[in-house]
Amino acid sequence: MTDDMQQLPETCEQCGSANLRKDIVRSAFWHNDRLVVVEDIPALVCENCHEQFYDDATVVLIDLMRGDGFPPEAAQSELSVPVFSLQQRAKGMSQP
Ligand SMILES: [Zn+2]
Known part of the structure; x- marks a missing residue:
């Protein structure tokens, strides 16, 4: 019963x-107020809506990484990302 541990959905x-x-994906996670990206995640990806599904072993691994606190010294690279404000965009729409 050890080769049947993957409980992946057959439909999205x-x-x-x-x-x-099946694909190898990367995903972003919020950890407290930090955004972190995890790469090399085996996942089942819906071709229709791009939802990603992880098997139990993968979920456990991600939980372990979360438990480690994603220490910066363990990161293999760093990204800088642009940050946008929806409120600022809304103000732009109210201009004449
Ligand atoms: Zn879907």
Whole structure:
């Protein structure tokens, strides 16, 4: 019973599509007020809505990384990302 640990959906739990493919993805996680990116994640990706599904072993690993606190010295690279304000955009729309 050890080779049946992967409990991946056959259809997308988000949109119901059966068009799922295995892929290696990266995903962003909020950890307290830091945004961190994890790469090399094996996932099942919905071709229709791009929802990503992880198997149990992957979820456990991500939880372990979260438990480690994503220490900066363990990061393999750094990204800088632009930050936008929805409120600022809304103000722009109210201009004449
Ligand atoms: Zn989907």
